[in-house]
Amino acid sequence: MTKERIEHIIASGEGIRVEFKKSKRKLNKDAFDSICSFLNRDGGYLVLGVKDDGRIEGIDEDAVQLILDSIATNSNNPLKLKNKM
Numbered sequence: 530m531t532k533e534r535i536e537h538i539i540a541s542g543e544g545i546r547v548e549f550k551k552s553k554r555k556l557n558k559d560a561f562d563s564i565c566s567f568l569n570r571d572g573g574y575l576v577l578g579v580k581d582d583g584r585i586e587g588i589d590e591d592a593v594q595l596i597l598d599s600i601a602t603n604s605n606n607p608l609k610l611k612n613k614m
Contacts, residue, residue, distance in 0.1 A: 535576070538576060539576060540583070542583055543583075545570070545573070546574065547573060547574045548566075548567075548573065548575050549580060549583065550576070550577050550579070551579070551581075553588055553589055554589050555595065555596065555599070556599045560577075561603060563575050564604075
């Protein structure tokens, strides 16, 4: 995905297919609710490092791997990702 595409998604704001999470140092605990919602619909974009109002805050560089590991680990946890239909 290009920088321009990400900027466009952020500029368009949150909606049924776009969710912003601050996640500066760690993954927000409700991020997996958003992921489940996307999985139960037509997909979507979870944009980390962005506040709800669309302001880009970024992610601390030393936290990126921790966040990626958390996504990978919890994606394989049926208690985190379960069909809510």
